[in-house]
Amino acid sequence: MSLRLGTPRQKEEKAEVDVLIIGAGPAAFGAALYSARYKMSVLVVGEFLGGQLNNTSEIENYLGFERISASELIGRFRKHVESYGVKIIQDRISEVKRDGEGFLATTKRGMKIRSKAVIIAIGLKRRTLGVPGEKEFVGRGVSYCSICDAALFKDADAVAVVGGGDSAMEGATLLSSYAKKVFLIHRRSEFRAQPILVEEVKSKPNIELVLDTVVTEILGDKSVTGIRVKNLKTGEERVIPVKGVFLEIGFEPDLPFIQNLGLETDDYGFIKVHGYMETNVKGIFAAGDCTDLWKAFRQIITAAAQGSVAAHGAYGYVEELKLKDKKTPSSP
Amino acid sequence: MSLRLGTPRQKEEKAEVDVLIIGAGPAAFGAALYSARYKMSVLVVGEFLGGQLNNTSEIENYLGFERISASELIGRFRKHVESYGVKIIQDRISEVKRDGEGFLATTKRGMKIRSKAVIIAIGLKRRTLGVPGEKEFVGRGVSYCSICDAALFKDADAVAVVGGGDSAMEGATLLSSYAKKVFLIHRRSEFRAQPILVEEVKSKPNIELVLDTVVTEILGDKSVTGIRVKNLKTGEERVIPVKGVFLEIGFEPDLPFIQNLGLETDDYGFIKVHGYMETNVKGIFAAGDCTDLWKAFRQIITAAAQGSVAAHGAYGYVEELKLKDKKTPSSP
Numbered sequence: 001m002s003l004r005l006g007t008p009r010q011k012e013e014k015a016e017v018d019v020l021i022i023g024a025g026p027a028a029f030g031a032a033l034y035s036a037r038y039k040m041s042v043l044v045v046g047e048f049l050g051g052q053l054n055n056t057s058e059i060e061n062y063l064g065f066e067r068i069s070a071s072e073l074i075g076r077f078r079k080h081v082e083s084y085g086v087k088i089i090q091d092r093i094s095e096v097k098r099d100g101e102g103f104l105a106t107t108k109r110g111m112k113i114r115s116k117a118v119i120i121a122i123g124l125k126r127r128t129l130g131v132p133g134e135k136e137f138v139g140r141g142v143s144y145c146s147i148c149d150a151a152l153f154k155d156a157d158a159v160a161v162v163g164g165g166d167s168a169m170e171g172a173t174l175l176s177s178y179a180k181k182v183f184l185i186h187r188r189s190e191f192r193a194q195p196i197l198v199e200e201v202k203s204k205p206n207i208e209l210v211l212d213t214v215v216t217e218i219l220g221d222k223s224v225t226g227i228r229v230k231n232l233k234t235g236e237e238r239v240i241p242v243k244g245v246f247l248e249i250g251f252e253p254d255l256p257f258i259q260n261l262g263l264e265t266d267d268y269g270f271i272k273v274h275g276y277m278e279t280n281v282k283g284i285f286a287a288g289d290c291t292d293l294w295k296a297f298r299q300i301i302t303a304a305a306q307g308s309v310a311a312h313g314a315y316g317y318v319e320e321l322k323l324k325d326k327k328t329p330s331s332p
Numbered sequence: 333m334s335l336r337l338g339t340p341r342q343k344e345e346k347a348e349v350d351v352l353i354i355g356a357g358p359a360a361f362g363a364a365l366y367s368a369r370y371k372m373s374v375l376v377v378g379e380f381l382g383g384q385l386n387n388t389s390e391i392e393n394y395l396g397f398e399r400i401s402a403s404e405l406i407g408r409f410r411k412h413v414e415s416y417g418v419k420i421i422q423d424r425i426s427e428v429k430r431d432g433e434g435f436l437a438t439t440k441r442g443m444k445i446r447s448k449a450v451i452i453a454i455g456l457k458r459r460t461l462g463v464p465g466e467k468e469f470v471g472r473g474v475s476y477c478s479i480c481d482a483a484l485f486k487d488a489d490a491v492a493v494v495g496g497g498d499s500a501m502e503g504a505t506l507l508s509s510y511a512k513k514v515f516l517i518h519r520r521s522e523f524r525a526q527p528i529l530v531e532e533v534k535s536k537p538n539i540e541l542v543l544d545t546v547v548t549e550i551l552g553d554k555s556v557t558g559i560r561v562k563n564l565k566t567g568e569e570r571v572i573p574v575k576g577v578f579l580e581i582g583f584e585p586d587l588p589f590i591q592n593l594g595l596e597t598d599d600y601g602f603i604k605v606h607g608y609m610e611t612n613v614k615g616i617f618a619a620g621d622c623t624d625l626w627k628a629f630r631q632i633i634t635a636a637a638q639g640s641v642a643a644h645g646a647y648g649y650v651e652e653l654k655l656k657d658k659k660t661p662s663s664p
Contacts, residue, residue: 026395029395030395030633033393033395034393037392037393060369061365061366061369061640062396063358063361063362063365063409063412063636063640064394064396064397064405064408064409064412065396065408065412066411066412066415073396076396076397077395077396079398080395080396080397080398083398276626276628276629294608294641294644296608296644297608297640297641297644299637299640301362301633301636301637301640302637302640302641304395304633304637305631305633305634305636305637305638306637308393308395308629308631308633308634309626309629309634312626312628312629
């Protein structure tokens with residue numbers, strides 16, 4: 001299946017639609033299908049066709065398909081949505097602003113889209129620490145994926161894993177069989193990971209727990225040489241020499257493009273939704289992994305369902321606007 | 333596709349499972365799929381394989397299938413779930429009681445099922461008025477479906493429609509082209525139906541609105557001859573002679589079998605859910621049309637998603653119970 005998408009023909013292209021759907025994963029497809037069935041004009045703008053589905057190969061948990069490849073399922077979703085004439089544009093929304101009663105979005109390639117409602121279905125991106133040295137040493141000692149990169153640290157004297165969830169535990173355990181020593185850095189004194197995974201970590205003699213501690217800097221020259229850490233209880237700072245730092249600190253939605261609208265998020269940065277996937281900003285709806293609904297259970301079927309519900313919510317909003325426009329006599 | 337299901341072999345059959353799923357529609361299938369994937373033992377007991385899907389012929393809004401017949405989709409759902417070894421039993425749960433930390437359910441055919449958790453996915457049944465004469469005259473003047481039965485009242489002097497929602501409006505409008513006179517009885521002074529449908533009703537000269545009024549009795553001999561109504565504002569009672577009464581008063585879950593557990597419902601009788609489809613009763617989860625989540629948007633995809641989420645919730649609950657059982661030393 002080709003992943004090629006429609007692209008804007010020229011920099012200054014403009015569009016005006018009832019609903020702009022941001023994202024191109026299952027939530028966006030669910031939203032697009034129902035938006036079109038509600039006879040709204042709709043445009044889908046997303047960077048990655050299929051979203052998170054691209055990180056899987058075979059899918060066995062989407063009800064109705066015993067087993068289907070991710071690319072085939074993406075293809076079916078796309079075909080279903082396109083059968084209603086919905087356009088999918090591969091681009092990134094760089095900003096969304098208020099524009100009268102609706103919104104004005106700008107894409108990275110310069111396209112301008114006016115819409116009455118917006119459905120955010122952007123999924124998640126890996127969370128970063130945001131400390132000095134992090135960006136500089138990505139791929140040179142800093143990694144966000146223990147499973148991908150552990151083998152690169154075979155026989156290293158020491159590595160650090162940062163985090164307190166399941167993936168941090170799994171990462172530390174895996175790395176303990178490659179590196180001679182693993183420091184597991186966590187900002188709290190308790191792990192939120194499953195007890196069985198914590199027990200496994202504690203059973204490894206070469207994993208040292210460094211609790212109540214945050215990383216304040218990643219040090220290095222050509223590649224990582226160590227991390228500066230600070231104990232939150234004592235205030236004490238020290239440097240731990242390591243060759244690698246694995247940041248297993250979870251995911252969050254990438255929201256700067258829309259934060260100027262005062263979009264409300266929870267403590268972890270997920271978009272707060274209520275009712276029919278409404279956000280706190282009138283006219284903006286959200287669906288899928290980026291929302292705070294069922295956050296610990298991010299599945300294709302739940303994303304698609306949330307998208308469909310967001311379309312229902314957006315339909316109600318757009319109908320209300322249209323009714324209001326009819327009642328207000330236009331100014332002379 | 334055959335709709336035949338497994339049936340209990342003998343009256344006294346017993347089963348013991350982690351999760352009992354009540355219902356056999358999309359919500360139940362979603363719950364069964366994920367329950368099985370979480371390696372829980374699971375039993376599905378429902379009266380109607382496919383649930384509400386049986387009232388549709390072609391489906392075009394389940395993401396991934398551009399167009400599929402209802403019976404084929406039911407078949408695919410069933411096959412998917414059965415591929416995990418899940419048993420589906422065609423029977424009706426007549427009672428669910430507390431049984432230690434779990435539950436004991438009894439079916440109409442006498443099967444006893446013990447389970448740690450229960451997922452209610454029973455869908456909805458038509459609401460009834462519960463007034464004298466209603467049951468007696470079903471099919472002899474009392475109808476719950478204007479679209480099905482309107483033509484039977486061609487040239488009747490008068491009929492009544494009871495309700496204030498979309499289907500009451502559509503029913504009254506349709507009936508106004510058959511019967512000479514239509515009384516539209518509604519207990520409030522405002523309709524909750526879409527404004528456009530209300531306008532259509534009001535444009536028909538032979539529809540008379542009877543507001544703030546309830547039906548207290550349905551009168552008749554061989555068939556319906558009239559209705560006794562009461563104005564809620566004035567207290568005045570009177571009899572309106574009609575040949576037919578169309579009760580378009582919506583749907584609600586059929587919950588008597590479980591109400592002894594103190595299950596909380598909203599004003600319309602829908603099961604209140606929160607978090608991962610938990611009800612107010614620990615260990616009981618709910619999914620699909622019978623819940624108060626997205627009540628105005630009852631779709632296959634939302635039911636299936638809610639079922640999956642309920643399985644996730646039930647898994648957490650069952651794991652917790654198992655952990656507790658391990659920690660508590662058995663009594664001597």
